[in-house]
Amino acid sequence: MEVRVVNVRKEFERFPALHDVSLDIRSGELIALLGPSGSGKTTLLRLIAGLERPTKGAIFFGDEDASQKSIQERNVGFVFQHYALFRHMTVADNIGFGLKVRHGAARPSAQEIRRRALELLDLVQLSGLEKRYPAQLSGGQRQRVALARAMAIEPKVLLLDEPFGALDAQVRRELRRWLREIHDRTGHTTVFVTHDQEEALELADRVVVMSQGRIEQVGTADDIYDTPNSPFVYSFIGESSSLPVKVENGEIWIADRPIGLQAPHAPSGEAVLHFRPHDVELLDGCSGCIAGTVAASRRVAGTRRVELEIGGQRQRVEIELPVDHPAAQKSRVAFRPRRWKLFPAA
Amino acid sequence: MTTAPAKAGWRFRQPSVIPGFGLTLGFSLAYLTLIILIPLSGLVWRSAALGWADFWAIAIDRRTLNALRISFGTAFLAAVVNVVFGTVVAWVLVRYRFPGRRIADAMVDLPFALPTAVAGIALTTLYAPNGWIGQLLMPLGIKVAYTPLGIVVALVFIGLPFVVRTVQPIMEEIDKEVEEAAATLGASRFQIITRVLFPGLAPAIITGFSLAFARGVGEYGSVIFIAGNLPFKSEIAPLLIVIRLEEYNYEAATAIAAIMLALSFLMLLVVNLVQTWSRKRYG
Numbered sequence: 138m139e140v141r142v143v144n145v146r147k148e149f150e151r152f153p154a155l156h157d158v159s160l161d162i163r164s165g166e167l168i169a170l171l172g173p174s175g176s177g178k179t180t181l182l183r184l185i186a187g188l189e190r191p192t193k194g195a196i197f198f199g200d201e202d203a204s205q206k207s208i209q210e211r212n213v214g215f216v217f218q219h220y221a222l223f224r225h226m227t228v229a230d231n232i233g234f235g236l237k238v239r240h241g242a243a244r245p246s247a248q249e250i251r252r253r254a255l256e257l258l259d260l261v262q263l264s265g266l267e268k269r270y271p272a273q274l275s276g277g278q279r280q281r282v283a284l285a286r287a288m289a290i291e292p293k294v295l296l297l298d299e300p301f302g303a304l305d306a307q308v309r310r311e312l313r314r315w316l317r318e319i320h321d322r323t324g325h326t327t328v329f330v331t332h333d334q335e336e337a338l339e340l341a342d343r344v345v346v347m348s349q350g351r352i353e354q355v356g357t358a359d360d361i362y363d364t365p366n367s368p369f370v371y372s373f374i375g376e377s378s379s380l381p382v383k384v385e386n387g388e389i390w391i392a393d394r395p396i397g398l399q400a401p402h403a404p405s406g407e408a409v410l411h412f413r414p415h416d417v418e419l420l421d422g423c424s425g426c427i428a429g430t431v432a433a434s435r436r437v438a439g440t441r442r443v444e445l446e447i448g449g450q451r452q453r454v455e456i457e458l459p460v461d462h463p464a465a466q467k468s469r470v471a472f473r474p475r476r477w478k479l480f481p482a483a
Numbered sequence: 484m485t486t487a488p489a490k491a492g493w494r495f496r497q498p499s500v501i502p503g504f505g506l507t508l509g510f511s512l513a514y515l516t517l518i519i520l521i522p523l524s525g526l527v528w529r530s531a532a533l534g535w536a537d538f539w540a541i542a543i544d545r546r547t548l549n550a551l552r553i554s555f556g557t558a559f560l561a562a563v564v565n566v567v568f569g570t571v572v573a574w575v576l577v578r579y580r581f582p583g584r585r586i587a588d589a590m591v592d593l594p595f596a597l598p599t600a601v602a603g604i605a606l607t608t609l610y611a612p613n614g615w616i617g618q619l620l621m622p623l624g625i626k627v628a629y630t631p632l633g634i635v636v637a638l639v640f641i642g643l644p645f646v647v648r649t650v651q652p653i654m655e656e657i658d659k660e661v662e663e664a665a666a667t668l669g670a671s672r673f674q675i676i677t678r679v680l681f682p683g684l685a686p687a688i689i690t691g692f693s694l695a696f697a698r699g700v701g702e703y704g705s706v707i708f709i710a711g712n713l714p715f716k717s718e719i720a721p722l723l724i725v726i727r728l729e730e731y732n733y734e735a736a737t738a739i740a741a742i743m744l745a746l747s748f749l750m751l752l753v754v755n756l757v758q759t760w761s762r763k764r765y766g
Contacts, residue, residue: 188663208666215667221660225682235668238678283664290668 138293139164145194154180169337170330172347187211214287218299220279222271229254229267235290257285277308297329368480371411378454382410392448397425407482412474415457420471428471530737541738554720558699561638565695569646577654599704607709629711637705642695649691693754
């Protein structure tokens, strides 16, 4: 089911949590809402579910205006960070709950409900645990049950609120791969919220980066990482370094020296240069480069991260060097970013 | 999760690293013995002096049987009423924010603090045939004061805080997300309450019930004012004990007391077993 969020605004007691957000989610897509806490990502998810009502705007499921419908009528599967399982019910009863509360002809027979529950339990790879109570399961198992419970009602969309947030790193990675498999097999339109960029980039078809109640960028992992469209996305996704620079006649200057980068379309004036610390070219001489004094050097896993002080303002930037690179021993290092982006100064 | 072998059966729980297990256990046992066990065994001892035949004669005496039936019957009814309305009161106090909520919350405890005789006299005044409420019920043919119904009213008054105060904290702990999850799965408000919230509260409600019931069985002060105390009709067992004591018939008094003790213990034991069972299930 295709989901369209149209100009949605949400205020909590006059405090705006979302400003005019619009988003098209394609049918069958696995999409991630990524952002720091307070960016409005969970609010957006809850609005789609119907757990909150928009102050303004509408949400469409296909051609239907879902914002006029109650939560019960929307038929969405929602998975909570802390599972929210019914602790007095067995695993099978938890999964069958959504079918059991239906009325009249819509409710399948008891055997049918049980059969469905066992089938879903098999899908989430927990066969044989149907008689257990939630308290007898591990966190990862509980989250699988929660997902099976959400899928039992054949939801139009599957919404997951930081589904792996409460689990430890190992289980998290495992479940991530598993969720991708389940999605590919069942084809539910799925939206999940996360603050873990690795999770978002690895898992989602498209990532929605949010900040302060607004959508910053929507795109595939490649789009988001390689062509960030705002300083926020640049610094939020992956490692990044930034330097204040000046643009004059299409050339980039730091203090009184050109650094050998051309920006023919940028307007002259103050700007900020962003680049990835690992995406730099080390230079020997310095005619058109960024040169700095080594202020600190740290070994981080497979690379060495060097902190440089640049220019008279002693601006600090980080670059990454191969562990055995001789430059790490020097007191001055010259480099030029291979890929970079210029944003107007704030 | 449980690493202990399944057949370990009864054994001491592994003491924690914090010292004091021996000391605190010893103290608890000594204290319980001193405060509860010695007086109660004295009671049993005294009634045992009676001999089986005499004891049995007192036990199946019609007046004794009626008093026991009235005591346990009214306490049971009052506890049932309290479970229903106490849960509603707790729900309102936990779920809604309204002006005067704190005052209402504090009022729940009043029956704890009030001398029970005062409660009894107040209720009698209200429910007597010429009292404020009594005169309204009179035309409907309902007599409250001086009947077993009056006893129930007094016990409802006395027992309310037990239910509210046991259910309230558990209700406060209910995770909002569980309700939201049920709603997204299509459950109506009514289904959420009956199928999700209520079963989660069951252990607390059972505890509240047993406390209110136990209190009702033992209640004396408030009941004797409103009951009318007609033998065979509205005479409670504790009153019968006092009557026997006033007749210097200590053996009969202790015999009735011992029977009450046994019955109460039995009922509380059953309630506790139900508790344990539900705890095990619901974790």
